[in-house]
Amino acid sequence: MSVSEMPVQRADFDQVMVPNYAPAAFIPVRGDGSRVWDQSGRELIDFAGGIAVTVLGHNHPALVHALTEQAKKIWHVSNVLTNEPALRLAKKLTSATFADKVFFANSGAEANEAAFKLARRYAHDKFGPEKCEIIAATNSFHGRTLFTVTVGGQPKYSDGFGPKLEGISHVPFNDLDALKAQISDKTCAVVLEPVQGESGILPADQAYLEGVRALCDQHNALLVFDEVQTGMGRSGHLYAYQHYGVTPDILSSAKSLGGGFPIGAILTTNEVAAHFGVGTHGSTYGGNPLGCAVAEAVFDVVSTPECLAGVAERHARFKAGLEAINAKYAVFDTVRGLGLLIGCPLVAAYQGRAKDFMNAAEAEGLMILQASPDVVRLAPSLVITNEEIDEGLARLERAVAKVVAG
Ligand SMILES: Cc1ncc(COP(=O)(O)O)c(C=O)c1O
Numbered sequence: 001m002s003v004s005e006m007p008v009q010r011a012d013f014d015q016v017m018v019p020n021y022a023p024a025a026f027i028p029v030r031g032d033g034s035r036v037w038d039q040s041g042r043e044l045i046d047f048a049g050g051i052a053v054t055v056l057g058h059n060h061p062a063l064v065h066a067l068t069e070q071a072k073k074i075w076h077v078s079n080v081l082t083n084e085p086a087l088r089l090a091k092k093l094t095s096a097t098f099a100d101k102v103f104f105a106n107s108g109a110e111a112n113e114a115a116f117k118l119a120r121r122y123a124h125d126k127f128g129p130e131k132c133e134i135i136a137a138t139n140s141f142h143g144r145t146l147f148t149v150t151v152g153g154q155p156k157y158s159d160g161f162g163p164k165l166e167g168i169s170h171v172p173f174n175d176l177d178a179l180k181a182q183i184s185d186k187t188c189a190v191v192l193e194p195v196q197g198e199s200g201i202l203p204a205d206q207a208y209l210e211g212v213r214a215l216c217d218q219h220n221a222l223l224v225f226d227e228v229q230t231g232m233g234r235s236g237h238l239y240a241y242q243h244y245g246v247t248p249d250i251l252s253s254a255k256s257l258g259g260g261f262p263i264g265a266i267l268t269t270n271e272v273a274a275h276f277g278v279g280t281h282g283s284t285y286g287g288n289p290l291g292c293a294v295a296e297a298v299f300d301v302v303s304t305p306e307c308l309a310g311v312a313e314r315h316a317r318f319k320a321g322l323e324a325i326n327a328k329y330a331v332f333d334t335v336r337g338l339g340l341l342i343g344c345p346l347v348a349a350y351q352g353r354a355k356d357f358m359n360a361a362e363a364e365g366l367m368i369l370q371a372s373p374d375v376v377r378l379a380p381s382l383v384i385t386n387e388e389i390d391e392g393l394a395r396l397e398r399a400v401a402k403v404v405a406g
Helices: 010-016 061-073 084-096 108-127 146-151 176-182 206-218 240-244 289-302 305-329 354-363 386-405
Strands: 028-032 035-038 043-046 101-105 133-137 168-171 187-192 222-226 250-253 264-268 336-338 341-345 375-378
Touching (some): 101 108, 108 133, 108 146, 108 187, 176 206, 206 222, 289 305, 305 341
Parallel strands (some): 222 250
Antiparallel strands (some): 028 035, 035 043, 101 264, 250 264, 341 375
8 A cells, every 4th residue: 555545534633743733523635616525525615715825716727737837847946046937926926016026935924034034134234233123913913933923912822932032012903002102213113914814804994004104104114014814815905905005115925825835925125125135034945936836826816807806796795694694693793804804703692602603614514714712704715606605604504503502
């Protein structure tokens, strides 16, 4: 028997995997569009998108084509050389955004790590070592490296790992006065998610982001937008900063960027990029030809007007369906979010029980997410069909009914 034919099951996880995850009882083995099938052949509808990653669903022909064609050409060259897919992707990303320059990484955390290092280096070179302070938002999430958990505004992710990086503070999200009180000429960067993702799908207020931009300009601080979750079409724009019309100095992207193939990136201006000179930063796999070829195919599909316009249509269909469920069962406080990043905060009686809704949905053949224990989150494919949306919502309604019935 070859290794790939060795039978494995969920119980093996507990035997051979580090216990930092608690995966569901089923193992998906195949996907197509917004449907996946598990080992037993059971079909589930996917409103989770691999946590806002599979932006074009599963098995999208353009992505399969890009990956298999590139796999026949060249897989890896290292950054001692450059490669065609990376250059093409960087040209497309810069022509479609504020950015002049791109740095490729492999994940959201790695992109943010690069963003934070670059912000500090820029300030260090231009204004001196005192200008090193980073201000981020309470409840924000920026990844799991030590720098990114420390910038992230949830101490539960950074506590217990030894000394934390210094010079990082947190202020409440959507509170301009709090930022005004904290920012100073020692601030090198303000870091925000335009929609706080992991902590509950909380969009920034328009006036807040405009005010943050002005404060950053006043104090020569860079504005860093973490668009790892909001990026690549999910907001109905290529990036959510375009929805707000507030332009950052550095933007991090990952998740949907590769549609399921691991890749991350930072986008920035010529002026800022100049401070990452040769040897200052790097990554063996960053800009890998396979990842960049897939991401280029994702970009080509997502950046079309039809795909971006379809996000608003689908948002409206989800919102109407979720509100109809809520009209019967009164479990959600509201339905919020941008585009196809949707959060349903639970009313007081169900707070802390988002996982119960997830489990009930799974039992009905639907994958959804939570964003904190208090918010049900949906992050489906941008090309999910009306039929898949309607069938998924019907399953969600049955799941909600079961939770409500106890
Ligand atoms: C806003 C945001 N930033 C960063 C990350 C980390 O990305 P990754 O898990 O790819 O390192 C996430 C992941 O959920 C995220 O939502």
